[in-house]
Amino acid sequence: MINFILMVNKQGQTRLAQYFQFLSVKERMTLEGELIRKCLSRNETQCSFLEHRGYKIIYRRYASLYFIIGMDLEEENEMAYLEFIHNLVETLDKYFENVCELDIMFNIEKAHYILEEMVMNGQIVETNKTQILAPIHVLDKAKDE
Amino acid sequence: MFHLSQMDQIFLKSLADVVRTSRTTSQYDKLTFTTQTIADIKNEISSRQESVRYQALLKLFFLAMEGNNIRWAEFQIINLMGSADFQLKLGAQLAAHLVIDNQSQGLIMVTNVFQKEFKNGHIECSTTLSCLGTIANKDLSDSLLTHVLKLTTNTKPLIRKKAIAVLSKIFTINPLNIPGNLEMVIQQLQKETNISVLACGISLFCSVMKVAPKLYPLFLSIVYDQISKQKSNWLLIKLVRISNKLIALEPRFQGKLIEHYSRLLNQTNSKSLQYELIYSIMKYFKNHSQLYESAGDILKQFLNHQDPNLRCLGLECLTHISTSAGLMEFQEQILESFKKSDYFSKLQILQLFKDFTNQQNFQTVIEFFLKYSDLESNHKIIESLIHIITKDKFINVDDPEKLLLMYIPIIAQKIDTIDNAMRFKEMLFELLTRVPGLKVYSDQLCNQILQTYATQSDTLQGPTLNIVQRHTQLKYSLNHREIIFKSLIMIVGESVKLLKLEALINIIKFLEQLNILNCYESSLSDIDSLLFKIYIQIIKIDSQNEIIPQIEQLIKNIYNKLHNISIVKISFFYESLINNKQKDQLDQLFTLYEEDLPPINLEAQKLIKPPESLNITQSFQIDIEEIEKIKNSNNEQIEQKPIVQQIVQVEQNQNDQEDQNIQIQKQDENEEELKVLNNKVDSIPKKVFTINRDEELPPGVNQNDINQSKEDE
Numbered sequence: 001m002i003n004f005i006l007m008v009n010k011q012g013q014t015r016l017a018q019y020f021q022f023l024s025v026k027e028r029m030t031l032e033g034e035l036i037r038k039c040l041s042r043n044e045t046q047c048s049f050l051e052h053r054g055y056k057i058i059y060r061r062y063a064s065l066y067f068i069i070g071m072d073l074e075e076e077n078e079m080a081y082l083e084f085i086h087n088l089v090e091t092l093d094k095y096f097e098n099v100c101e102l103d104i105m106f107n108i109e110k111a112h113y114i115l116e117e118m119v120m121n122g123q124i125v126e127t128n129k130t131q132i133l134a135p136i137h138v139l140d141k142a143k144d145e
Numbered sequence: 146m147f148h149l150s151q152m153d154q155i156f157l158k159s160l161a162d163v164v165r166t167s168r169t170t171s172q173y174d175k176l177t178f179t180t181q182t183i184a185d186i187k188n189e190i191s192s193r194q195e196s197v198r199y200q201a202l203l204k205l206f207f208l209a210m211e212g213n214n215i216r217w218a219e220f221q222i223i224n225l226m227g228s229a230d231f232q233l234k235l236g237a238q239l240a241a242h243l244v245i246d247n248q249s250q251g252l253i254m255v256t257n258v259f260q261k262e263f264k265n266g267h268i269e270c271s272t273t274l275s276c277l278g279t280i281a282n283k284d285l286s287d288s289l290l291t292h293v294l295k296l297t298t299n300t301k302p303l304i305r306k307k308a309i310a311v312l313s314k315i316f317t318i319n320p321l322n323i324p325g326n327l328e329m330v331i332q333q334l335q336k337e338t339n340i341s342v343l344a345c346g347i348s349l350f351c352s353v354m355k356v357a358p359k360l361y362p363l364f365l366s367i368v369y370d371q372i373s374k375q376k377s378n379w380l381l382i383k384l385v386r387i388s389n390k391l392i393a394l395e396p397r398f399q400g401k402l403i404e405h406y407s408r409l410l411n412q413t414n415s416k417s418l419q420y421e422l423i424y425s426i427m428k429y430f431k432n433h434s435q436l437y438e439s440a441g442d443i444l445k446q447f448l449n450h451q452d453p454n455l456r457c458l459g460l461e462c463l464t465h466i467s468t469s470a471g472l473m474e475f476q477e478q479i480l481e482s483f484k485k486s487d488y489f490s491k492l493q494i495l496q497l498f499k500d501f502t503n504q505q506n507f508q509t510v511i512e513f514f515l516k517y518s519d520l521e522s523n524h525k526i527i528e529s530l531i532h533i534i535t536k537d538k539f540i541n542v543d544d545p546e547k548l549l550l551m552y553i554p555i556i557a558q559k560i561d562t563i564d565n566a567m568r569f570k571e572m573l574f575e576l577l578t579r580v581p582g583l584k585v586y587s588d589q590l591c592n593q594i595l596q597t598y599a600t601q602s603d604t605l606q607g608p609t610l611n612i613v614q615r616h617t618q619l620k621y622s623l624n625h626r627e628i629i630f631k632s633l634i635m636i637v638g639e640s641v642k643l644l645k646l647e648a649l650i651n652i653i654k655f656l657e658q659l660n661i662l663n664c665y666e667s668s669l670s671d672i673d674s675l676l677f678k679i680y681i682q683i684i685k686i687d688s689q690n691e692i693i694p695q696i697e698q699l700i701k702n703i704y705n706k707l708h709n710i711s712i713v714k715i716s717f718f719y720e721s722l723i724n725n726k727q728k729d730q731l732d733q734l735f736t737l738y739e740e741d742l743p744p745i746n747l748e749a750q751k752l753i754k755p756p757e758s759l760n761i762t763q764s765f766q767i768d769i770e771e772i773e774k775i776k777n778s779n780n781e782q783i784e785q786k787p788i789v790q791q792i793v794q795v796e797q798n799q800n801d802q803e804d805q806n807i808q809i810q811k812q813d814e815n816e817e818e819l820k821v822l823n824n825k826v827d828s829i830p831k832k833v834f835t836i837n838r839d840e841e842l843p844p845g846v847n848q849n850d851i852n853q854s855k856e857d858e
Contacts, residue, residue, distance in 0.1 A: 013211070014210045014211070014212070017209075017210060018242070022246035025213070028212070029212045032212075042487075046453060046487035046490075047456070049454065049457055049489075050489060077382060077386070077424070078454070078457075080417040082417075082454065083417055105164050106160065106164060108160070108203065109203060109235070109236050109239055112206070112239045113235065116239065116275045117275075120279075120310040120311070121278040121310055121311070123345070123348040124344075125306055125307070125310050125345050126306070126341050131341065135268050139231070139232070139235070
């Protein structure tokens, strides 16, 4: 089960955080700060998997943004979640057209909505980009009308 | 679309404005900015205009990401969830997980809101289901269960998939909801064709298995059907994962999967699916050689892959093999991948070898890791090697002599942390205790290790262990080299009786010319003790007094150097004995060092007699009258105390003397008995070494000897 999904930039600023288990604000800030420090200290020759505070962490860097997933330790197949991160980025890119950090900052509710379409209750429910973006396209049409 | 009035447009700060201001605000003004923004949001979120409330909601999102507590907005957000405008409702539902937890009081209000939303269009229904999946607690899930179950039969796959995903949370929170409802869902899934809905169904089964594993027969057939016909990699990964749990519960299921696993393994190019299959096969299909071999081939590819992620996964998979024979098959690939791996992967490999090294690959493993240790992972490698050597009382060591003379000096050179130095010291002591004949090599070992220390410029570098000596309260610091140095000095001191004259002379000459004395100030007392033991032994061997004058001169030179080295003037305990030797003193000390300390009589410890004056039949109940009597008698005694004290003291002295005499007599008797037990140290070391793994008996003592002594008594 996925416990949290984060998008954090190199300066340690969180651009998107979705937690599937409740943590207090202080716990979240501590966790996010520690995670980004760990990710920044790793180089490209090292693998994208590590353990931290009882979570299995899978991360991937896209430009200045780190996409971080925290899972239960019992979960296996980190590769699948690494591919899920790539799927998420491709979906965001398809919607925002050349997505960047600012798109997520200024359209935070849409980024959350896309993520909610893909992950529910810590489980991946949808990976097809067309299916994921269908509801949000409907909303955008209604908004334009 | 919201229509803002002109006045609103002028004064309202949008999300974009807040983001821009936040990015340009300095750290010192950040708090002021945040406080001001929160104050604005509090006003805006209670506004009657929905456009204003929507902007406030977006700004709340942003503040939450920045690390600000927005739980004060719980009521407002729940209020917005019931709004007529969908965009506002959606924003509130997305923000719900930031402010609502299982204990929130506001969840009571949400039930009616959700019940209303389930009747709306499919987009609104799906967002409501997503929100429910995030914030559901026991009460909410119980009250909405029937609605969610109805939605699992909805015509839209979007609704069905989300309803099933919410059900997995409901079943996890309250397993009492499972009976009856699960069967209904399974019936629907058997007719289902949509992959996303099926994937959610499989996730539901995984959740059910966590809380009620015995219900697995209900969905065994559906899982098997899907494995045989599915092509979606995401779904297949979930199916293989749930199959692992099913095989653990129902081993017969394994046989049915062989064909499908072989097909999938040969056909798929997806690395994540391959990894899932390999993991499953390595764990559960060891008896099926063909499948196991194909999985092994792919695993080898993973281990040799350029991508560090795949190498890491390959190593993780190997931890589940759980036999050393299995590991041996992949040993070459693992060791090759070690050379290219990062720190985290190296730790994985070291853990593997810690668990699965045996006698066959012991030498290969040790030699490899000593050759390929680098700065970053050196301390972990040394820790692992010491663990491998000492594992199960040196079970992997078949040639202790080689270990002591070849590998241990190299390990000692590579140690760079205090923890490892302590482990090394314990390992060395244990090894020399369990293998009696090895003590003969202690001088060689000492020379080899200390020679390398002498060639490097040693000062107190790195972290130090602070020690306060109990009896002198001297404070000093030890680094890792000094810990090893001290342990070597002690080992040589203990093995002095086993060393030949030449070896003893070499040690003294070695210490006399060694530059490291400058660096090991804390060990000067140990050197003092060693010199004395060597001196006593040489006197014993050199009965004709040919070499003793030369040795005494060397020792005096060493003491002169030691005095020059120590900043604080310290007196060496044995120096005066050596310099001002008198025959009587030396003879007494000679006899003291002649024999080994006898081991404690194990049988005596079993019987501890109570004191003779103690009456164990007497009651312990408190008698108040007696206590008063004792008090009165004590008061009288206090008055007569000085006279009584003198009398008592004299009597005590007499008693002490008598006790001492009795003790000396007993000691003599014990010594005679225990001499028989102590004559077990071999004067000539044997080449064939056996390791004494019997922890209960001290070295030199056999169970037969104890039994004999029992019979004698």
